Amino acid sequence: MKEIINSLSNPTVKELVKLRESARRRRERKRFVAEGVDEILAMVEAGREVETIFHNPNLASDSKAMEELMERCRNKELDFQEMGKDAFGKISYRRNPDGVLAVVHSWSLSLSEMRIGPHEKIAPIIILDEVEKPGNLGAILRTAEAMGAQIVLLSDPRVDFFNPNVIRSSRGLMSKIRVASAGKERVLDWVRARGLKLVGTSSKAECLSHRYAYHPQTAFVFGCESQGLGDFWKGNASGWVRLQMPGTASSLNLNVSVGCILNDFLRATQSD
Amino acid sequence: MKEIINSLSNPTVKELVKLRESARRRRERKRFVAEGVDEILAMVEAGREVETIFHNPNLASDSKAMEELMERCRNKELDFQEMGKDAFGKISYRRNPDGVLAVVHSWSLSLSEMRIGPHEKIAPIIILDEVEKPGNLGAILRTAEAMGAQIVLLSDPRVDFFNPNVIRSSRGLMSKIRVASAGKERVLDWVRARGLKLVGTSSKAECLSHRYAYHPQTAFVFGCESQGLGDFWKGNASGWVRLQMPGTASSLNLNVSVGCILNDFLRATQSD
Numbered sequence: 158m159k160e161i162i163n164s165l166s167n168p169t170v171k172e173l174v175k176l177r178e179s180a181r182r183r184r185e186r187k188r189f190v191a192e193g194v195d196e197i198l199a200m201v202e203a204g205r206e207v208e209t210i211f212h213n214p215n216l217a218s219d220s221k222a223m224e225e226l227m228e229r230c231r232n233k234e235l236d237f238q239e240m241g242k243d244a245f246g247k248i249s250y251r252r253n254p255d256g257v258l259a260v261v262h263s264w265s266l267s268l269s270e271m272r273i274g275p276h277e278k279i280a281p282i283i284i285l286d287e288v289e290k291p292g293n294l295g296a297i298l299r300t301a302e303a304m305g306a307q308i309v310l311l312s313d314p315r316v317d318f319f320n321p322n323v324i325r326s327s328r329g330l331m332s333k334i335r336v337a338s339a340g341k342e343r344v345l346d347w348v349r350a351r352g353l354k355l356v357g358t359s360s361k362a363e364c365l366s367h368r369y370a371y372h373p374q375t376a377f378v379f380g381c382e383s384q385g386l387g388d389f390w391k392g393n394a395s396g397w398v399r400l401q402m403p404g405t406a407s408s409l410n411l412n413v414s415v416g417c418i419l420n421d422f423l424r425a426t427q428s429d
Numbered sequence: 430m431k432e433i434i435n436s437l438s439n440p441t442v443k444e445l446v447k448l449r450e451s452a453r454r455r456r457e458r459k460r461f462v463a464e465g466v467d468e469i470l471a472m473v474e475a476g477r478e479v480e481t482i483f484h485n486p487n488l489a490s491d492s493k494a495m496e497e498l499m500e501r502c503r504n505k506e507l508d509f510q511e512m513g514k515d516a517f518g519k520i521s522y523r524r525n526p527d528g529v530l531a532v533v534h535s536w537s538l539s540l541s542e543m544r545i546g547p548h549e550k551i552a553p554i555i556i557l558d559e560v561e562k563p564g565n566l567g568a569i570l571r572t573a574e575a576m577g578a579q580i581v582l583l584s585d586p587r588v589d590f591f592n593p594n595v596i597r598s599s600r601g602l603m604s605k606i607r608v609a610s611a612g613k614e615r616v617l618d619w620v621r622a623r624g625l626k627l628v629g630t631s632s633k634a635e636c637l638s639h640r641y642a643y644h645p646q647t648a649f650v651f652g653c654e655s656q657g658l659g660d661f662w663k664g665n666a667s668g669w670v671r672l673q674m675p676g677t678a679s680s681l682n683l684n685v686s687v688g689c690i691l692n693d694f695l696r697a698t699q700s701d
Contacts, residue, residue: 202677300685305675330678367696401695403577405474406602413572413688416681420689421696423673424639 162211163241170240173211173248176260180317183263189319191329192251192258194222199329201229206262209236213245216256223257250321263319268310268337268347280353281422282376283415284310284344286390289381291316295326296412302327302334304419310347310376311338341389348376357386357394358414360407366398366418371425377418382411434483435513442512445483445520448532452589455535461591463601464523464530466494471601473501478534481508485517488528495529522593535591540582540609540619552625553694554648555687556582556616558662561653563588567598568684574599574606576691582619582648583610613661620648629658629666630686632679638670638690643697649690654683 162169175182176190183189188208191197200207210230217223227237240248248258273279283306288294294316301309311318318338323331339347348355353376356369378394380386400409400417409417434441447454448462455461460480463469472479482502489495499509512520520530545551555578560566566588573581583590590610595603611619620627625648628641650666652658672681672689681689 296682299678300681302676303674303678303681305673328678330676333677365696367692400692401577402575403695404574404602405605406571406575406600409572409575409688410568410684412682413685416685417688417692420639420672420692423675424637424693 159238161239161241162244165244165247167244169238170244170247173258173260177248177250177321180320183317183319187263188260189263189324190248190258190321191261191324192249192321193255193325193329194219194226194257196324196329197257197259198226198229200259200261200332201226201233203332205264205332207233207235208260208262209238210257210259211238211240211245211248213240213242213256215242216245216254218253218255223255226257250325266311266318266336266338268339268343271308271335271337279307279351280374280376281306281419282308282310282348282353284312284348284376284378285314286312286341286378286386287315287381287384289315289383291320291322292326293382293411294318295323295331297415298323298327298331298334298336300412300416301419302330304416305423306334306419308335308337310344311336312341312344314338345393354396355394356396356398357390358399358418359386359397360399360402362397362399364396364398365401366421367401369396369398369421369425371422373426375422379411379415382408431510433511433513434516437516437519439516441510442516442519445530445532449520449522449593452592455589455591459535460532461535461596462520462530462593463533463596464521464593465527465597465601466491466498466529468596468601469529469531470498470501472531472533472604473498473505475604477536477604479505479507480532480534481510482529482531483510483512483517483520484530485512485514485528487514488517488526490525490527495527498529523597538583538590538608538610540611540615543580543607543609551579551623552646552648553578553691554580554582554620554625556584556620556648556650557586558584558613558650558658559587559653559656561587561655563592563594564598565654565683566590567595567603569687570595570599570603570606570608572684572688573691574602576688577695578606578691580607580609582616583608584613584616586610617665626668627666628668628670629662630671630690631658631669632671632674634669634671636668636670637673638693639673641668641670641693641697643694645698647694651683651687654680
């Protein structure tokens, strides 16, 4: 039986705080922290390598879910480490922690290492250009995964994929969808080499998404919320769509746009 | 020229903090605080009664937008009050304040006071049942306004509509869309009295939203994210729809669901 970690100055506590706060530390250590029962369960289900689970039984809001997580992890080679309430409070990044936080091995986001089987379905693909906010990225990954996007490509991202807010906002689903990151040129080359139709989104496009005749092999590119898509993509997309906005708002939340367009794509590409 | 407020213990500073933090205070004073140039501009454009604008010129990130706001407000009967940086920091609820915060008169959310002209278009309507999170509510109001919902009805809401997070997440658009709040029965009676078709959303519905033959006079009802729709609505909706989710995620963010369904409604109810 291991000792409970109680001290806030314990080196493990300090390391966990660093992993939470520093993208550089995460890169150096090739690890990140995932907090919450659902998030860690998603990692386990996705076959990601969970190294250690830190837990405080008194904080568990849903002891049944917690037990299920423990059960799912029992035969895996991973450590469990109990923590005192204050020590757990220090490593947590939630307002209402549910008493469990894991260190997980990060994985490669290299585009060249993305393996695709010869007959594997890769469309639809979502390209996020220069994505800036981790919460936004996580929320979009959740939507993309739910609505059947197979791959998400990050072109020149401005955020660390293993940021705790990406994990939280995606509810851990960032572990279940294939994601790669590269420069714009490389992303474009990759998409073209696979014969995908590139469709851009812009509020100035003439065609409404729900009237567009989507090809089943489509890659959608979305710009960041503040700036939209820059010149690079403008010259390279084969089609453009917009969402209908009869109200006064000039833009939609990016996550909502991704959801609406994937929903339109599903309708347009499926036979009854 | 009025004196700049610098002291953190100034009674005005204390009152503004109370208005930000306490729903009860907002109800008693019939006022709320709106922060940010865009948010306050939205209030002014919507004809809402802005009482005082507190500002710190050194914090303004976009001085042009700030000047525009000042210009738009010049002929209105409202006060401007400059604040020192620390005092402004105390009244602000943003991580990166843009140096402007207003006290605005709240308005009635009473369903019986909602005035509708004899030939006025009222559909589509969004009913949010037992909405819990202010950030979620605000984001949905932004989406609903952008995508042409005319009215949002809150049935048994568990959040104060004038909460600062509602204002921020809606980007101030909560001032531009008609919103009323009432108990479930009253909301249902109101919708029925106007001959609207009530369509519920549930992941267990048989019909996909993008195949549903929407009637132009439709009211959509959405449950809270954690629980979905309860028995009351289950017995009263005339139709049910779901969104297609080929991925592993069991649910979508509520804001994304509202966007997808309004997008489907727009497509289904418009002639070319």
